Amino acid sequence: MWPSYQDEHEFNAHLVCRMCCMDERDRVQKKTFTKWVNKHLMKVRKHINDLYEDLRDGHNLISLLEVLSGIKLPREKGRMRFHRLQNVQIALDFLKQRQVRHFHAFPILPWSVDI
Numbered sequence: 582m583w584p585s586y587q588d589e590h591e592f593n594a595h596l597v598c599r600m601c602c603m604d605e606r607d608r609v610q611k612k613t614f615t616k617w618v619n620k621h622l623m624k625v626r627k628h629i630n631d632l633y634e635d636l637r638d639g640h641n642l643i644s645l646l647e648v649l650s651g652i653k654l655p656r657e658k659g660r661m662r663f664h665r666l667q668n669v670q671i672a673l674d675f676l677k678q679r680q681v682r683h684f685h686a687f688p689i690l691p692w693s694v695d696i
Contacts, residue, residue, distance in 0.1 A: 639668020
């Protein structure tokens with residue numbers, strides 16, 4: 582059942598409150614997952630500060646998958662956009678090959694990819 586609102590101001594205040602709660606939840610989840618990633622990356626002497634930005638080029642993402650799987654993966658050495666996208670594709674292909682379902686890569690890629 583939808584709550585009833587006296588006026589538009591009350592409705593807008595409710596929306597702002599809900600959005601702040603969602604933002605806080607997202608912030609906590611991002612912080613928690615960043616700590617989890619760093620726990621594993623420390624095994625290969627790597628560290629990320631920003632979950633979304635530091636996994637974008639694919640290098641840290643591949644390193645994380647290598648630590649978790651124990652399998653060495655290929656990677657592009659360059660720093661151009663093509664190389665970054667290729668590294669992310671290598672990671673996504675590896676996950677698909679391992680039949681990892683419902684992997685949502687929105688924070689990594691500029692578009693949403695579900696495999």
